[in-house]
Amino acid sequence: MTVTTTPQIPLVDLRAQYETIREEVASAWDEILGSMHLFLGPNCEAFDTEFAALCGTSHAVGVGNGTDALILALRALHIGAGDEVVTVSFTFFATVEAIRAVGATPVFVDVDDDTALMNVDQALSRIGPRTKAILPVHLFGRTVPLARLRASGVPVLEDACQAHGATLDVGARAGSGGTVGAFSFYFSKNLGAYGEGGSVTTNDDAIAEELRLLRNHGQRTRYESVLMGYNSRPDELQAAVLRIKLRRLLLWNARRREIARRYDELLADLPVQRPPLPRGEEHVFHLYVVRAPRRDALREHLAARGIGTGVHYPIPCHRQSAAAGLRLPRGGLPITERLSNEVLSLPMYPEIADAQLETVSDAIRSFYASR
Numbered sequence: 001m002t003v004t005t006t007p008q009i010p011l012v013d014l015r016a017q018y019e020t021i022r023e024e025v026a027s028a029w030d031e032i033l034g035s036m037h038l039f040l041g042p043n044c045e046a047f048d049t050e051f052a053a054l055c056g057t058s059h060a061v062g063v064g065n066g067t068d069a070l071i072l073a074l075r076a077l078h079i080g081a082g083d084e085v086v087t088v089s090f091t092f093f094a095t096v097e098a099i100r101a102v103g104a105t106p107v108f109v110d111v112d113d114d115t116a117l118m119n120v121d122q123a124l125s126r127i128g129p130r131t132k133a134i135l136p137v138h139l140f141g142r143t144v145p146l147a148r149l150r151a152s153g154v155p156v157l158e159d160a161c162q163a164h165g166a167t168l169d170v171g172a173r174a175g176s177g178g179t180v181g182a183f184s185f186y187f188s189k190n191l192g193a194y195g196e197g198g199s200v201t202t203n204d205d206a207i208a209e210e211l212r213l214l215r216n217h218g219q220r221t222r223y224e225s226v227l228m229g230y231n232s233r234p235d236e237l238q239a240a241v242l243r244i245k246l247r248r249l250l251l252w253n254a255r256r257r258e259i260a261r262r263y264d265e266l267l268a269d270l271p272v273q274r275p276p277l278p279r280g281e282e283h284v285f286h287l288y289v290v291r292a293p294r295r296d297a298l299r300e301h302l303a304a305r306g307i308g309t310g311v312h313y314p315i316p317c318h319r320q321s322a323a324a325g326l327r328l329p330r331g332g333l334p335i336t337e338r339l340s341n342e343v344l345s346l347p348m349y350p351e352i353a354d355a356q357l358e359t360v361s362d363a364i365r366s367f368y369a370s371r
């Protein structure tokens with residue numbers, strides 16, 4: 001059965017959150033539009049400082065989006081053709097696209113069966129003479145353990161696009177544990193703009209300097225380019241929204257954890273496998289992802305009851321036709337393949353009501369009871 005109406009409990013609903021910041025956004029935007037200083041202005045500068053403070057890094061460099069954050073980070077690490085980057089296939093395609101965009105080759109490793117995160121042993125075993133970086137992805141808001149990756153001596157680039165404010169095994173927050181961290185402010189992220197945005201975090205002054213050049217055509221001064229760069233300038237309207245939301249991020253993340261705990265209780269006796277509890281680090285539940293027998297039928301059952309869900313991600317990167325020809329490890333990526341058939345993201349946003357969580361779990365219960 002195909003349902004075309006808007007779900008009553010969508011996967012993500014940003015309208016309620018907007019109501020809580022509407023006046024602040026209106027006044028900030030009015031001021032910016034009055035000044036017509038639209039790019040790389042005072043809000044971008046202030047947001048860079050405030051976001052670096054959240055992450056615990058000396059620098060955050062605002063860029064156009066999360067994909068650019070990864071590309072510019074790779075460029076600032078001087079990674080290009082002939083170089084290899086160890087990463088996962090169980091991620092959003094942008095992770096792999098960014099590696100290819102700089103001309104480097106992704107070397108895929110599988111994920112752990114319980115966490116769906118990079119298998120650190122496999123990653124370490126794939127380091128070779130051409131390896132220039134390891135690119136772990138903090139998928140769904142849970143961080144990859146970084147201690148052993150860092151100890152390898154290979155630069156670590158954290159894909160923290162789904163992990164704003166999450167904490168790491170090595171202390172501090174996502175984005176501060178490697179040489180560089182890449183963030184997306186895509187609208188549905190825990191910290192999302194009302195358009196596009198991204199940021200690269202680092203403690204390395206030279207890398208930060210290079211990132212600031214790269215994001216603006218390599219220009220040291222106006223119309224003087226010292227590097228082949230990009231147009232990836234952050235914009236003032238988005239920076240203003242991000243500043244307003246950043247002040248609430250940790251509260252919203254805490255509410256996401258509370259929702260996850262409630263889902264854990266409600267789903268405890270059902271056939272779906274819940275996300276495993278973190279080992280001390282703070283998960284920020286960008287998504288609450290279960291593994292569900294007969295996933296696609298369950299999805300339809302929920303959709304028919306007005307409940308929106310997502311599949312993150314149905315086709316692993318190495319299976320995308322755009323990635324044809326990329327090499328795989330011997331034995332393939334069996335856990336990645338299996339997860340892509342089982343994962344189901346349930347409605348998750350800070351404003352969802354407890355009663356709605358019960359509606360979701362009741363609907364899941366009725367699916368498994370009826371067959």
Ligand SMILES: Cc1ncc(COP(=O)(O)O)c(C=O)c1O
Nearest residue numbers: 065066067092094095161184186
């Ligand atoms: C894991 C991951 N990497 C990279 C990106 C790319 O970010 P953007 O959409 O802002 O380019 C995203 C988000 O979309 C993501 O979830």
